[in-house]
Amino acid sequence: MMTKIKANRNIFIGFGIILLFILISFTYFSPQLEGKQLDAHDLSTFRGGAKELSDHRAETGEEALWTNSMFGGMPSFLLSTKYPGNLIAKVQSAIEVVPRPARYLILMFSLFFVLTLLLKVNLWVSAVGAIAYGMFSFFFVIIDSGHMTKAHTLTYMALVVGGVLLAYKRNAFWGSLLAAFSLSWMLSANHPQMTYYAGIMVIIIGLTYLVAAIKEKTLPAFLKASALLVVAALLAVGTNFSRLSTTYEYGKYSMRGESELTPQDDNQTSGLDKSYILDYSYDLGEAMTAFIPRFKGGGMAEPLGEESEVYQFFAKNQGKAQARQISQNLPLYWGTQPISSAPFYYGAVLCFLFVLGLFVLKGKDKWWIVAVVVVSFLLSLGKNLGFLSHFMVDYFPFYNKFRDVKNIIVIQQFAMALMGVLAVKEIYLNRENQKELLNKLKYSWFIVGGLALVFALLPGLAGDFRTPSDLRLVQAGWPEQLMEALRADRRMVLRTDAFKTFLFVSIAAGVIWLYLKQKIKATYALLIWALLIFVDLWPVNKRYLNNDDFVAARKAEVPFTPSVADQEILKDKSLEYRVLNLSVSPFNDASTSYFHHSIGGYHGAKMKRYQELIEFEISPEIQTLGSRLQQVSTQADMDAVFDGLGVLNMLNTKYVIYNPKAAPLFNAQALGNAWFVKDIKLVQNADEEIAALEGFDPTAEAIVDERFSDAISLVSFSPGNQPVIELKEYQPNYLKYEATVGEGTPLAVFSEIYYPKGWNAYLDGQLVEHVRANYVLRAMPVPQGIHEIEFKFEPQSYVIGNRISLASSLILILALLAVGFVEIKKKTKNEEETSGEA
Incomplete structure (x- = not known):
């Protein structure tokens, strides 16, 4: 009876914690309560590229599967396609009543919370751990950029790992079912790169548990659980077979596929070029941003205000108004990546608890977590650890299909957050080993707090605060005195953030010390930790994603307004023609696709041959066209500007937008349909x-x-x-x-x-x-x-894929019902036997 009362109490508390997650999410994204929507670059470009597909769906109720709105034409599989065969994905529609991005933050909190409960962590410890995990700045930065599929995919990572660990630890059937459903949802969220990284983590977990099973002589149980997990993965893939098969098929013809052109050097792979894959790589210093957010300056448009040296320079030379404007968008970033919008900060408390976990945690969970952290760190270095990265690109399946390799830190942060939660759990369960725990606490504080204090006192150890991109500022007219002021500001933010990290680490360590000395209750310790997490991470995240990023729903849903040139072109009711927009960067633009069929567009997986056509022919012809337009003085000159531009003409480039405020250029030499x-x-x-x-x-x-x-x-x-x-x-x-x-x-x-x-x-x-x-x-x-x-x-891959997805979905649902029936029957039998004995 008491057990049932306790269970009911825990369920009540659990629902209360979920409500707390909802409150936190909508507090952060409070403009959503006013009906506003996120105004993000990639969301706008998505709407631009998908406009023709959305219109066709609304008019016919069918999927077009192909769009001519960008890059001359391409499949829609990686843009906007619905797959009716996947019944498991339809379950997600139940939570779509909650608007994004608040929905994704709620999922981040809640599913990590579920994971820790599966590992039998205390409810309140789980809640605080979920908050620390969900407030990861990477998550907010990608939302600010509009990378919604990436954010959505990440939310399911905790549940996938939870299913795998449950299968190995306690119940192979229920764990495998949980893994199957969560992996199915993760795949349907449609960001293969994030799913791929989660797969690397699961492989590391499996290998660690294999070694442990051999040592512990429990290999049969491990093999049973592994076999069920493999079946679960196959069913999850099967439910998404329609999406995966079309994506795989198109991938061979996209930029992710192998070129038929003869390679000019060893940069080319069967996927993306190595330089393109490794362009965005961490260096050792940038990895420190997990611990000290602006270790490398932060982003390329950091707000500082009147305390900055750059502000003082401009206030003295050009007045306070100009100084105030410039100091709100300072190029403080001085890392080695081409660009960086923000640092990926894990939180001082989380990093401290991870190091503490290295001392207090034992067993296989510790070692797979450590392995994940080490592997992801090494792979995030990309070109700065060339031999490993080139090995992965050349020999690891599908690794050459993804760019921006530093993104693998998502599994590092996940593992570190889980280590922190398990460390707190261990401390709670081992209060009698007070002296040993106090020593481990002291070592952790010396390592983490000491490192932060060193950089706070000696920021110059981080480097000279210079970056090759500073050359652009010099070329723009920034004098050396101003550049020195900028470097001083970079030094200042590193020192400030390092002091803050030291302070947060010290308070977190002090709270554990007070708890171990029985001077403070666990509840108060957890409340202080939660407060520390918010005080630490909330302002950092708000620096990059805040209320200013939300606009009225109408503006977000209709992101582009037709220019004078657009309006003139739209008067042409011909069935099909294409537009070249020279008033924007043609191949990084979706606004033209919103209104017309574009020669250009914005997508990371355009067709390989079209990309090669851009490089070899279209771009040179555009340069020729631009040069001719600058030399036009007569109507005869204007009539001749399209002479000899064979590729643009064969692509039926009927209109060229040169000045959006004027009528477009009409190309009489476009060859038609x-x-x-x-x-x-x-x-x-x-x-x-x-x-x-x-x-x-x-x-x-x-x-x-x-x-x-x-x-x-x-x-x-x-x-x-x-x-x-x-x-x-x-x-x-x-x-x-x-x-x-x-x-x-x-x-x-x-x-x-x-x-x-x-x-x-x-x-x-x-x-x-x-x-x-x-x-x-x-x-x-x-x-x-x-x-x-x-x-x-x-495309038969779509038709057949949907049939396989439907069949796999039905099998997975039947498996759930079968396991549930067996468990209920078993429970009923046990209750009857207990009742008979009584």
Whole structure:
């Protein structure tokens, strides 16, 4: 009876703690209570790139799976696609009534809380540990950038690990089911890189428990749990098979795939280039930002105010108003990354408790945590530990598909937070070993507090506070005196933050000392820790994500306003054409995609061949166009600006936005939706294919790889023939043309991006083969007569994938019901036996 009362009491407290998490989340994101939404760069670009897909879904209720709104055309699998076969993902819709990003912070707190409860940690210790974990500044920085899929994926990491540990520690069936469901949700959140890093952590856990099982002679139990976990992983993958299969299929043709061009050096891999993968790497100093937030200055637009040396310089030379404006956005960052918006700070208390855990924690959980911290730290160094990073890129499966390798610190922070919670649990359970614990506490304080104090007193040990990017400031006219003031401010923020870290560590250590000396109750100790976490992390996070980042819902949902040029272009009711916007960075812009079909766009996984076309042909042609426009003095000059720009013309670049406040430039030489050529130039490989685009005339010839020679063997050209082709119907995933051919079988070239895994061509309703032409476009022979030509996007990976996802979802649901039935039956039997004995 007493056990049941205690259990009910704990359930009541647990729900109360969840309500506390909700309160904290909405307090931080208080503008959401006013109906406002986050105004983040990547959210706006997502809405821009997905506009055509969203409109098609709203109008037809169907998924387009392809968009022509950016980069000439690309699959939507990594942009905005719904997968109806995944029934497990639909469970998440129950919590979607809570708006994001508050929803994600609630999940971060709550699911880490569940993990620690599975490890039998005290409710209140679990609550404080969850707060320390959830307030990780990385989480707030990525939300500020609009990386919502990354944030969403991270929320499930704790539950995945909880399932794995439960399977190994107590109940293989329930643990495996929890792992299956949580991994399924994590995969459906759709950030493969974060899931990949979580997978590395799970592998480390498995290897650690394997070694322990061999030592403890419990290998059969380990193998049983591992087998069930493998089945759980397969079911989780199966529920997401539709998403994963389409992503994997497209990945081969995206920037993450291998190029067909001959590598110029060892920088190229079967995925991304090594320099691109490792560009954003930590150095040893930057890793210290986990402990001292502005060890490397912070971000590239740090607010300081009137206490800064830069403020004093400008106040003296240009007045207080100018000084106040500049000192709110100081380029304090002096690390080795190309850019940094903010440091990834774990919290002083968390770092201290992690070190304390190294002393007080024993057993396999300690060692897998240590291994995760070490491995993630070494991999986060990227190019600064080149031999390891190059080994991983070259030999570790799929590692070369992801960039920004420092992001692996998410599993480091997770492991350190868990170590801290387990350390507090250990202290609570071992109060009788007071002398030993006090010594370990002293050593931890000396290490962590002493390190912070050293940098507080001697900040120059961190470096000279210079960075190569300072050259841009010098070039912008900053005198040496001002640069010295900037370096002084960098030194000042390091010293200030180091003193704060020392203070927080000392208070946290003092609270444990008071508890061990029985001068303070555990409840008060936990309250002080929670207060320390908030006082420490809340201001740091608010520096980078605050109320100013929220705007009215209407502005967030409609992020772009059409310019004068946009409005003029929108008057053109032609079925399809493309726009080049030179008033922005064309290939880092989604505003154009919001209104038009764009030559450019914004996406990290554009098609590989299109990226190569940008590098080899489109960018040079844009430079030529820009130079010509600067020299225009007559109408004849204007009419000639598009001469010889074969690639832009074949991409049907009908309009160019040069000045958004004026009418766009009209390109009369754009070739339209489709045309017939007079000749074919066969080439042997991709190198010859892209080289042949230099200065070619797309109206006269088509460049075709010889691997397609059989498909165009029936092509014949008649000198007197003037075939005609016209686009009659357009949808993102469907195109219908009417072609009239008088003689022969000429080759029609379509100004549409070639993608072999889904686009099917039909001639008068019959499936026919089409080929790739001009490196990225489609082409097909058209026989004599009047014909209807259709292109339909019908990727079988999506169709079959959804069937497998549905089947896997049903199996997983049935497994849950079966295990639940067996457990209930077992419990009923035990209760009957107990009742009979009584």
